[in-house]
Amino acid sequence: MSDEELAERITQAIDENRYYPMNDVLFKFVFGKIERKNITIDFLNSVLEPSLKHRIKDIRFVSTELIPQSSEEKLSRLDVACELDTGEFIDVEVQVVNYHNMQRRTLYYWSGMYLMHLLKGEDYQQLRPVITINILAFCLLPQEEPHAMYGVYNPETGERLNNDLEIHFLEIPKFINKPVGEMTKMERWMAYFSGKLDLKEKEELAMSETAISEAFDATKLFFQNRRERMKYLNRQMAIMDYKSGMQWAEARGEARGEANGKRHEQRRFSRLVLLLDDAGRSGEIVKAASNPELLNQLYREFGLD
Secondary structure (H helix, E strand, O other): OOHHHHHHHHHHOOOOOOOOOOOHHHHHHHHOOHHHHHHHHHHHHHHHHHHHOOOOOOEEEOOOEEOOOOOOOOOEEOOEEEEEOOOOEEEEEEEOOOOOOHHHHHHHHHHHHHHHOOOOOOOHHHOOOEEEEEEEOOOOOOOOOOEEEEOOEOOOOOOEOOOOEEEEEEEHHHOOOOOHHHOOHHHHHHHHHHOOOOHHHHHHHHHHOHHHHHHHHHHHHHHOOHHHHHHHHHHHHHHHHHHHHHHHHHHHHHHHOOHHHHHHHHHHHHHHHHHHHHOOOOOHHHHHHOOHHHHHHHHHHOOOO
């Protein structure tokens, strides 16, 4: 059997009723296309209407590439970026793996988007608000509620400096499932992202929200495309590779009995995974996890030794 035939069999084995909505390849297909912008608008309204104080009526998708300020900086790529009909810019990110840098990472992305649309010579008054929504597959923040919003506030008075910085976190594991009829619109979207609904619950969710029904339809369309299925599968495998590698790194640190060494090893390994992923070489993680010589070679290659 050729590699192409094997890949085709594997992708055909993916059950479209048991997929992971937070896979970033699938997410961008559903939420990042102009022909499906109504889905994105509905989701954005479910999160942002209380803080915006108005409903979003239209969006324009913009470039997801954050151009580096110098040749020494790396090119960053957002998941879904758009401009609202009222002028604000939006960045929506899905994050499945906790690299333990989310707070600073989201500020880095926010700042890149904040500055990206200010042309040389323009006045600071031309800067426009940027809102980031982080959809997380892990718990990050101390509060029990799955949704939290951050801005710039006076800690004594609670007065907000301005609306230019607004960062939302949706921590999906904190969402507690309940009957669809008892959910708010935002909770219905969190139920969608949880990926834990059975077929009956999905049907109820689709009947309750037109946009979510359209998202399910878009997913069916996604899995009918062999190339998209392959990209989805490769991304899922990269995530599993990372997690298995982290488990190996933790076990290695524990075997040494050195708490500081363990933490250092985890941070170093996490950094290596990010660098390999950026270089399109995430498949090397599993090989390195079981091959100390290869792992050390990669550390040296990326300057992590």
